[in-house]
Amino acid sequence: xxxxxxxxxxxxxxxxxxxxxxxxxxxxxxxxxxxxxxxxxxxxxxxxxxxxxxxxxxxxxxxxxxxxxxxxxxxxxxxxxxxxxxxxxxxxxxxxxxxxxxxxxxx
Amino acid sequence: xxxxxxxxxxxxxxxxxxxxxxxxxxxxxxxxxxxxxxxxxxxxxxxxxxxxxxxxxxxxxxxxxxxxxxxxxxxxxxxxxxxxxxxxxxxxxxxxxxxxxxxxxxxxxxxxxxxxxxxxxxxxxxxxxxxxxxxxxxxxxxxxxxxxxxxxxxxxxxxxxxxxxxxxxxxxxxxxxxxxxxxxxxxxxxxxxxxxxxxxxxxxxxxxxxxxxxxxxxxxxxxxxxxxxxxxxxxxxxxxxxxxxxxxxxxxxxxxxxxxxxxxxxxxxxxxxxxxxxxxxxxxxxxxxxxxxxxxxxxxxxxxxxxxxxxxxxxxxxxxxxxxxxxxxxxxxxxxxxxxxxxxxxxxxxxxxxxxxxxxxxxxxxxxxxxxxxxxxxxxxxxxxxxxxxxxxxxxxxxxxxxxxxxxxxxxxxxxxxxxxxxxxxxxxxxxxxxxxxxxxxxxxxxxxxxxxxxxxxxxxxxxxxxxxxxxxxxxxxxxxxxxxxxxxxxxxxxxxxxxxxxxxxxxxxxxxxxxxxxxxxxxxxxxxxxxxxxxxxxxxxxxxxxxxxxxxxxxxxxxxxxxxxxxxxxxxxxxxxxxxxxxxxxxxxxxxxxxxxxxxxxxxxxxxxxxxxxxxxxxxxxxxxxxxxxxxxxxxxxxx
Numbered sequence: 075x076x077x078x079x080x081x082x083x084x085x086x087x088x089x090x091x092x093x094x095x096x097x098x099x100x101x102x103x104x105x106x107x108x109x110x111x112x113x114x115x116x117x118x119x120x121x122x123x124x125x126x127x128x129x130x131x132x133x134x135x136x137x138x139x140x141x142x143x144x145x146x147x148x149x150x151x152x153x154x155x156x157x158x159x160x161x162x163x164x165x166x167x168x169x170x171x172x173x174x175x176x177x178x179x180x181x
Numbered sequence: 182x183x184x185x186x187x188x189x190x191x192x193x194x195x196x197x198x199x200x201x202x203x204x205x206x207x208x209x210x211x212x213x214x215x216x217x218x219x220x221x222x223x224x225x226x227x228x229x230x231x232x233x234x235x236x237x238x239x240x241x242x243x244x245x246x247x248x249x250x251x252x253x254x255x256x257x258x259x260x261x262x263x264x265x266x267x268x269x270x271x272x273x274x275x276x277x278x279x280x281x282x283x284x285x286x287x288x289x290x291x292x293x294x295x296x297x298x299x300x301x302x303x304x305x306x307x308x309x310x311x312x313x314x315x316x317x318x319x320x321x322x323x324x325x326x327x328x329x330x331x332x333x334x335x336x337x338x339x340x341x342x343x344x345x346x347x348x349x350x351x352x353x354x355x356x357x358x359x360x361x362x363x364x365x366x367x368x369x370x371x372x373x374x375x376x377x378x379x380x381x382x383x384x385x386x387x388x389x390x391x392x393x394x395x396x397x398x399x400x401x402x403x404x405x406x407x408x409x410x411x412x413x414x415x416x417x418x419x420x421x422x423x424x425x426x427x428x429x430x431x432x433x434x435x436x437x438x439x440x441x442x443x444x445x446x447x448x449x450x451x452x453x454x455x456x457x458x459x460x461x462x463x464x465x466x467x468x469x470x471x472x473x474x475x476x477x478x479x480x481x482x483x484x485x486x487x488x489x490x491x492x493x494x495x496x497x498x499x500x501x502x503x504x505x506x507x508x509x510x511x512x513x514x515x516x517x518x519x520x521x522x523x524x525x526x527x528x529x530x531x532x533x534x535x536x537x538x539x540x541x542x543x544x545x546x547x548x549x550x551x552x553x554x555x556x557x558x559x560x561x562x563x564x565x566x567x568x569x570x571x572x573x574x575x576x577x578x579x580x581x582x583x584x585x586x587x588x589x590x591x592x593x594x595x596x597x598x599x600x601x602x603x604x605x606x607x608x609x610x611x612x613x614x615x616x617x618x619x620x621x622x623x624x625x626x627x628x629x630x631x632x633x634x635x636x637x638x639x640x641x642x643x644x645x646x647x648x649x650x651x652x653x654x655x656x657x658x659x660x661x662x663x664x665x666x667x668x669x670x671x672x673x674x675x676x677x678x679x680x681x682x683x684x685x686x687x688x689x690x691x692x693x694x695x696x697x698x699x700x701x702x703x704x705x706x707x708x709x710x711x712x713x714x715x716x717x718x719x720x721x722x723x724x725x726x727x728x729x730x731x732x733x734x735x736x737x738x739x740x741x742x743x744x745x746x747x748x749x750x751x752x753x754x755x756x757x758x759x760x761x762x763x764x765x766x767x768x769x770x771x772x773x774x775x776x777x778x779x780x781x782x783x784x785x786x787x788x789x790x791x792x793x794x795x796x797x798x799x800x801x802x803x804x805x806x807x808x809x810x811x812x813x814x815x816x817x818x819x820x821x822x
Contacts, residue, residue, distance in 0.1 A: 091184035091382070091677075091731045099408050121229030121238055121417055123354065123379065123733060127185050139733070142418055144411040145454060146239035147565025151334065152232075161565050164409065167448055169458045169571070171581040174542045178473035178534070 093126060098141035100164035103149065105134035109158035116149035116159055125149075134158075184731050190382035190677060193670065198224040198350070199653040201373050201389035202646070203357040203424060206235020207638040208626025209395035210340040211287065212646030216393075217347035219650035224387055225349055226376050228356040228419055228736065232341040236397070236416045236627075241333025241635045242464050242560035243320055244288060244298075245507045248281040252312050252319060252326035255503050257281035260327060261806055263505060267517050269764040269776065271437060271783075272605060273631035274803030275613055278810060280640040281327075283821045287639040288329065296339040297332035305555075308547040309492065318551070321466060322519065323495035325503035330551065333559045333635070354379045356736050357423060359669045360392065360431040360622065363659035371622035372661040374427070375669045379736040382677065384670045388661060390653035391621045393645050396424030398608065398627040399747040401740075403441070403600045403701075405693040406449035407686040415446040415455060415603065419740060422602075424628045426743035428609055429750050429788055434618040436783040436798070437607030437630045438754035440765040441600040442511075443702065445591055452586075452593035456560055457567045459539030459583035461522060462590030464556040464563070466506065467494035470522050471540045471582060472533040483518040491544065494520045508634040511589075511604055525588040538582035553578040598701030605631040607754065610785055610798075613813040614652075615645040618787070621659065623649045630783075647820055648813075676738045681726030685734070685741040688723055692716065692741070692748050700748075704755050705770045713752045720745060750786070757784045757795045 103124070112132040117125040122142050125135035137143075143161075150159050172178070200216040202209050205227030213225045227234050246264075248257040261278040292298050299316040300306075310319045310330070318330040344351055355376045363372040373389040399422025400414040411418045428435070448454040461468045470478040480488040482498040497504050497519070504519030513519070522528075525537055541549045558568045576583070586592040608630035615623050625645035626638035699712025724745070729738045758765075759772045760780040785796040803809065814820055 091188050091190070093182055093184060093731045093733065102411075119230055119233045121234040122411060122419055123229065123736075124411075126182075129182075129185065141408055142411045142737075144417045144562070145448075145566045146233070146417070146562045147569075148233040148239045150565040150569075151239060162570055163448070163454060163457075163566055167412075167453055167457070168574075169453060170584040171571075171576050172538070172584075174540060174580055174582055175475065177475060178536065 093138055095136065095138050096141060100140060102140055102143035102145060102161060102163070103137050104160045106158055106160070107134055109155050110134040111155065113154065115152045115154065119148045119152040121146070121148065186380040186732070188382065189378065190674060190732070193384045193386060195386045195388065196224050197388045197658065198222045199390050200646070200649050201387050201392045202226070202395055203374055203392065204235075204395035204397070204626075205229070205231035205351060205353070206395065206397070206626065207237050207336070207340070207635055208628070208642030209235075209393070210337075210344055211639050211642030212393045212395055212625055212649070213344050213349040213351070214340070214347060215643040215646030216650035217349050219647055221650040221653055223349045224389065225344065225351040226355045226357050226374070226387065227351060227353050228379060228423075229417070230353050231344065231351045233337050235337070236420065237333060237561055237635050237638070238337050238417070239334065240559050240561040240564055241336060242330060242556040243507060243634070244284065244329045244331045244636045245634050246277065246281045246327055246636050247284040247288060247329055248327050249285040250288070250317065250326070250329065251315055252317060255325045255327050258806055263517055267505060267510065267514050268605060268631070270781065270800035271440070271631070271762070271764040273629060274801070274806060275611070276615070276629050276632065276637060276641050278803070278806045279644050280637040282810065283640040283644065284636040286822050287636070287643060288331070291336060291339060294339040294343040296335045298329065305547055305551065308551070310495070310551065321495065321506040322497060322503050324497060328507060330555060331559065333561065334564055355385065356739065357396070357427065358673050358739060360427050361386070361388070361661040361666065362431055362619070363661055365660055368620065370620035370659055372659040375666055375673070377673050377732070377735065377739070379732050382674070382732040382735065384673065386661070386666050388658060390656045390658055391623065391649040393649045394424045394428065394609065394617070394622065394624040394628045395626050395642060396420070396422070396628055398422055398602050398606050398632065399425050399744070400602065401689055401693070401744050402602065402748055402751065403598070403693055403696045404444055404447045405689045406447070407690055409449035410686070412449035412454075413447055414601065419736070421740045421744050422747045423740065423743050425608065425750065426746040428617070429746055431619065432787050432789050433622070434610040434785045434787045435607060435630070435750065435754070436610045436785050437765065438751050438786060439758045439767050439784070440607050441751070442603050442766045443597065444595040444599040444601045445603055446601070447595070447599070451595055452591070454562065454566065456557055456563050458592045459537070459585040460590045460592070461539065463507065464560045465539060465552055465590070467520060468539040468541055468552060469543045470585065471538050472528070473536055474534055475540070476533060477543070478522045478528060478533065478537070480520045480522055482520055483515055488520055491548070537585040539585060540582040541578040542580065542582070549578055598697040600701065605633055608632060613809050614648040615641060616648065621652065621656070673739060675725070676727040676729045677735055679726070679728045681728045683723055683726040683728060685727060685729065685738040688719065688727065689741045689744060691719060691723070692745055696748055696751070700752055700755060703768050703770045706756065709752050709756050713749065716745060716749050716752070753793050754784065754786050757786055
């Protein structure tokens, strides 16, 4: 394998890249700032790339594209600090369960 | 906010390798591993993060069609013949034979790489579904024993480690955008691919002797939700069929692209997330289903005979050698039909009261733990958002029953025009080396026509990787067209510098509505042509208006342009079949005859010089499975192991 980089193009001056948090009706991922140490392992494991690193070192990544979350849980699986990240589906996707032996009978 | 990554927009990097693998899911990782084992230098491009990318990134609970595992009583030939017959021949004989023949070798691979495939901790000692000698756990048909229960959450990290150990250069956050084609001496052959980094915007020219396409099946065609994009489809949101679009643009042959099925999953609205509701299919087979009053629903065999014991749910019917169940099998023919509960509609007519529930409390303890804990837990997207989440909310499978929202494994009713490429969809046509019609370009996994599950991706990935490595050894690095690469760079980066104001989500919504309107459940020549006209207009007038502000949104924008290309491919393929078909779920209102003998063939389609070319192949073009496999592989089987 060989590689070479040829910078022949423009730079940041003409390509001012920027991003803003994209609003979403759901909040798939929530960090506990007391537990998260900002190691960014979740960010590197996310195949959808919904995070951006926090400009403040040691702080939780920013969920910039929450609507793109696939809810796979890889971020939680890779997190070295249990409880630092919580992943949950939007309210409408929470399956109902009832105790065994109960009846749905209204009468 | 300021973009936190390097800005390399405008920079170009050139890489060279023997074998280039596009896509770092299950198929791509194995293709890279197989090629590297043969001594090839390998570059792998993955749009996400190879460690967890792909549909099986976060897990997988079943390994299907492992017909050569020591417990199996079904031969690869028998199993492949069954899956072909079940689809009236509209299935991939070559790839499913490879899956049946070599899937078990890949299971053993995984174990060597550090993945978990046996009950080594003896959590299920003494269970009906466990082989005590090998400690393999089996699913579905207890006599056939072709499907294993596995600890799939361990798989992708293990494969990624092995890729790195073998020196595979895996480039994450790198989205392939086009195939490079060399035309030296009048012979067209693959020369690698171009790509763009989804964090920095850097453009890559990846030259290679041979290329293996291992990207996803198409998605976001009929189903798209601009708010909950990631829940629009069953598979990850970035898996939209980039490889199909690249192949279409490069003139590769496809087949079965007219096939789509009524939508089954879209947790952005109608359905629940897969495996998260009470049901009795797949991950949940064969959970006990009860009605609102706790009255148990009977399991029936294919002749309607009520099964008396739990164990009978794993047995073929009298006179049946084995039954088919799992990912690619939705409603099997009588010959292969396994135990099943009646449809909920029928149950209501028989006096059962809604809603229905899965009640695992009635199962033997090891069976309950196998479903809730092993299967729900190891299957993709279940360990965190289902098992951990529901447990946190207080769900205990021994004490609670979980609601069902539809029969089978469906949890919703969709509109008829809402469709999906699911259950053996169309894809690239290939030969017995898994080579496409373009010299030097191979394909595996969901890139192939009539693909389905993890075992298929693993087996075909390895197979394509080793054949690509063999071919690379016999060839020089092809030249590529630098002007073509420069044009591609301009195309790829255009939305970052464009003056337009169209966002990718608006375009994706436009495509999805067009496909629902013009290529829904009931298709007609006139509407299909109207759909093509509208999408052509989008391509000419809207695509140049696309605009985005960073490489991440550029990746989504490029995906949407590929969704547009694949939608056009589907419309063309739908025009090419002038009859209806049961197995292809294809209803032409203007040609209502179902599966006329003259059309019982694979229609092939490709783009050549701006024109669409169609052809046909017999359904049995794969020929004699065992003989052709022998002709294309080493007699001692060493390559496969």
